[in-house]
Structure formats: structure tokens, C-alpha cells
Amino acid sequence: MESLQEIQQFLTLETPQHVKSIAITYVLSLTGSKEGQELLCKCSEIVAALGKLAAEDKDPVVSKESLLCLVNLSAEEDGAAVLLKSISKLTGTCAKNIIDENCTLADPWSMVLSNVSRSLPLAEQVFDEIESKLNDLISAFTRIDYNKKKCHLNYLGPIFSNLSQVTKGREFFCQADAETLSRLIPFVQYEESLVRKGGIVGLLKNICFDSSRHLFLLEEINILPIVLLSLAGPEEYSDEENDKFSMELQYLSPDKQRENDPDIRKMLIDSLNQLCATRKAREFLRSNGTYEILRELHKWENTDAGDKLCLISCENVVDILIRTEDEIGEDNLKSLDVPNDLVEKFDKMGSNLVEE
Template identity: 30%
Template sequence: MPTPLEELVEFLHHPQAPIRTVALENVVGLSQGPESSIFQYNNYEPIKDLKILARDKGKTIVQHSLTILANLCEDEKIRDLIVDDFEFVKYLIEKIILDLENRNSDIGCILLTNIAKNDKIIKIFEIRDLDLPNKEVFKSSNAIDCLLDIFVKGSEKSLNKLANYDYLSFFFADISRFLQGRKYFVTKQSYDDILPITKILVFTEYYESKIRREGVASTIKNSLFEIDSHLDLLDESQANILPYLLLPIASSKDAELDEDELFELPDELQLLSPDKTRDPVPEIIIVHLESLLLLCSSKETRNYLRTKSVYPLIRELHKNIDNDDLADVVERLVNMLMRDEAPEGSEDKIEEIDEKMEEPDYESDGDEEIVEVL
């Protein structure tokens, strides 16, 4: 015999729309906590119902359905049921991209982010030839290009007054766990001849949104596991990535740099405003430091960082922090920059990086938390 709550979720596929709506309103609050197990009823039948309801024309019905699905992604089985339905994933992405008046776009972005914990999300690269109504916003018909463009151009609700797309930063962090995702961010795209990673660099100092800064920082770090791309990414005429990693960890109070050290810094860091402060979130600073560690993977890139006064800047950071986890990464970075280099012609292998910074995966990339919708 089904319990009363299980009987309630059965109404999600009732033939009468008003009854489905009432049932949905009553179960949305049960999608968090121990009672969320009711959505496993009858071999996860409510998940099938919710995916159907998420396509409804009623905005509130869609909101409740997406909210429940997003919250249930802690359950790996439910997450798999969603991402395995490729047509639903494609529909979800198309609604985010094609409907710039969609008031549920941000919830859709959260759901997309949560299901990206499943490796099958990489199939997003197969979504091409979208029928785009807005050619001024989107220059490519590939889903991944459109998501990146809407993330960049739609910040501060500039495209959709009801959505800011911030949570797509976590989605990008997740897809950059995969080789295909990392290569995408560090490869010029044919439709605009731009490295996708350069489009998100500006958000390393986007203090209006911790979510956006955090996801972008992780995306950059994951992309830097593509070691062969480092010189191009550091090249000031191409990506010029270094200032975007250093600015969040720099402060105008780092006053003990001597004149030579100061003028060897990238131009963007030489004349900081008097009120310039570090990123207030130590975890984000740690991610940027780990990115710098990855850039120490070859002698050539280490020498480049030395010529740009990275060590003096890290030295000042070390003097002014009170966080053990942050201090640990700082010390590792200092050791890399201050080490004696092996003689020319010898093998250039950095064991310290190999031991502590494995390629990103679901367990190690730091972005594995499911986002819940309250």
C-alpha cells in the first residue's frame, strides 16, 4: 500500500491539469530532506512526470518542476535519469538559450549544473544547428557556444531581465573536467576566432557575484591542465591570462614591493587604486593560486612568471593572510618559483604538481556540491 505522500506524487500524472497543479504545489517543499525519497516511488515514476511538467506552458508549473528536479540531483540515480534523457537535456538548454523572456532560466541553469556531475553531460557538444531567433546575440548555432555567449552577454540581466545566468559558471567548471571541455576553452573557435576562455577572464573580479567568480576560477584552473596551451594563454597578444589570476590576490596594501619588482608586474597591476582589495573568499584565492601552480609545469613558464614579479606578489600575500589552507598553497607556489632549475637538457618534471594536483574529476575538482533551490 502506498503511503499518503506516495499517493500524492501519483497525482503528478493525473489526467486533469488542475489536480496535477495542486499536487505539484504540495510536493515542491518535499524535494529537500528525508521526505524527498517519495520521488523514488514506483521505480522513479514521479521523475518522468516532472520532466513532462517542466515542458508545460504554465510558468509556475515549470518553476516548481525544475526546482524539484534540481533539488533531487543529490540522488545519483535521479541525476542519471535526467541526463540520460538527452531530448529533455536538449529541451532544457534550448529554453535557456532561445527564450530570452524565460523567467525560469536561472533555475534551468541550476538544474543543468547539477546534472553536469554525470559524465554523459559531455554530449552537449553534439547539440548543433540550433534554430536561433536572435542572430545579434548568437553568432554560432552550437549549444556550448550559445551557453557561453549568453553567460557573458547576459550578466547583470542585460539580455533577460529575469535571469543573470550566473550558475552557468559552475556548469562550465564541470564540463572542463573532461578533455573535450578543456580543449574547447583553450582552442580558438571557427565562428569567431576567439579562445573561449578569454571571454570569461573578466569575471575573476566580478564582485557582484561570488557564484560567477567561483565557477569561472574553477573553469580556468581545470582548463590549465592542458599544459600545451600555457604559452599561448600567457602570451600578452593572445589570452594574456596572468593579470586575471593575479588581480584577485593583489591588494593596494602590498606596499613592500621595491621599484624593480613593481615595474616587472603586468601593466594591469602596477597602478592599483588605493581601495583595491583581495577577493574576500579565501577558497577562490586558493583556486587562483592552484592555477598559478599549474602554470609552473614547465621551466619556460616558470621563468616567465619570475620575470613578471609573481614571487614578490605572492610573498606579500603570504605576509598578510591568516588561513592555513591558503598558506599551504602559497608555500607550494613559492617553492616552485624559488627552486633551482635543473641543468639544460635534463628532464623537466615537476613531481610536486603531479602529487597534489591530479587532473580534475568528479571527486577532486572542488565543484561537486549540488545546488539546492530554496
């Protein structure tokens, strides 16, 4: 701790560049281990100094290495909380640099903002602090090659996903005119970046947890064809089955590939599971070919190419869709009061299936 306090005196804007560079390199090496991160997080003055150097130092190497320190320190929730507490206006600085199309460090700034907004308690704080900048961030995200210094801004996807954990965040993304969400949802099928695509799929999944948004998602945003297209493979369907599908899903080519990443597939299936909570949404899913797509997905997930967790999630949705509404007997499944002992039993059964 004493050595850190000695280092701190060199982490200033006024320190000669060669001395400051040595100090920053040492601190960056500490952030590469859990023990080093914990040690640094106990020294809020150093964290604050790193924030100032990252935002204001004119030397590109110093500012970059200071920023990378912040990326590493914010990787865990405890460190993220320390950053938000120690660095004045951190989230605003992140947003400002991400929106700046000439910022060479927009990507690491977006990684910091993604890290500090990951947990629900911190996401609430971050949303309140950057709500006024969200439209600008969405514009930057939806314009490919927005950044003129070749930063990709892919981590804006996870930022939007993190903020949609918050009630106010979901309200923002589901504004009445549907324009905000309509601009983001197409990235569910974005193939150039798993981070960007996964972030928007996470956003969609979070919104699907809110049953009051189901008809908005299905009828105004029209998310079902986008979700099902990601889960569909090259399988052939009868003319009767194709008639159920939207145009995007009809008569797919023999080389059609379904989503390759199992984590993203599972989030998409879990989104469908959440949509099954309400009767109107279940009826919409049935009448638009959801069962037929999941039937073929289930067969594929049961092969060596598939994934056990995706298979179980798929079965959960199919089990609901094949039942009649009289058999289900509830308009909203979220209103059911499931005893804690049964919840634990079902969780254990799921764990056992995964291990088999």
C-alpha cells in the same frame, strides 16, 4: 511507495490545475529531505512526469514548482544520473530555456544543468549533448542583462567549469582563435556574483591542469595579470619590482582589495601551482612578478584575515618559484613518478598543517 504511485496519476498536463498544484506541492516538500529525494529517485516515472510539467505546463506555478523539484533532485550525483536517464532530452531543454531571453525560469533551468554536469562521468554526457549550443550559452553569459525577465544566468559559470573537466570541453574552450576563452576570463574579477566568478575561476583551474595549454593561457589569453590582480592587495613594491609587472599590476592604489573569498583565492593559487609544472611557464611566472605578489599574499594569509588552506597552497607555489631550474631538474614536473607511499605521506602532512 504506494502513495507516490497514487500521486503520479495527477502529474499530467491534462490534470485539473488545482489538483495538479496540490500534488506538485507535496512532491516538492519531499525533495527537501535526503530521504524524500531517495524515494522519488526510485520512481523514474514521477521524475519523467516532473520533467514534462516543468517544460510544457502552461501554469507558471506548476512549471516552476516542478522545475524546483528537479533542482533539488539533481543536487546529488545519484539524483542527477536519474534525471538524465528518466527525462528525455533534459539537457537540450535546459539549454533551450537558458538561451531564450524571454524565459522567466532560465535561472532554475541553469541550476539543473549545472547540477547534472557536476560529476565527471555525467559532464562527458552533457558536453556531447549540448556542444552545439555552447556558443549560444556563452553569448548569453557574457551579455549582462541578456535575459529580459531579470534572470541572471550566473549558474552558467559553474556549467562551463563542469564541462572543462572533460578533455573535449577543454578543447572547445581553448579553440585556436582564443576568442572563446578570452570572452570568459574577465569574469574572474566579476564582483556582482560569487557563483558566476567562481565558475570561471574553476574553468581556468581545470584548463591549467593540462600542461599542453600553459603557453596558450599565458601568452595568448594573458591570464597572469588577471590572476595576480585578484591576489594582490594594497602593498607597495619597489620600482624594480613594479617593472616586472604588467601595467594592470603597477602602482596599485592604497585601497586595493584582494579577492575576499578563500575558496576562490585557493583556486587561483592552485591554478598558478599547475602552471609551475612546465619550465617555460615557471620562467614566465618568475619574470612577470608572480613571486613578488605571492610573497605579500603569504604574509596576509598568515594573519587573522587569511586562510590556512590558502597559506599552504601559496607556500607550495613559492617553494617552486624560488628554486632555480637546475635545482628543479625537470622540464615537466608532471612527468615525475611519485611513489604512492610518498603521496599519502604528503597528504597527511598537509592535513596535519591545516589542523594545527
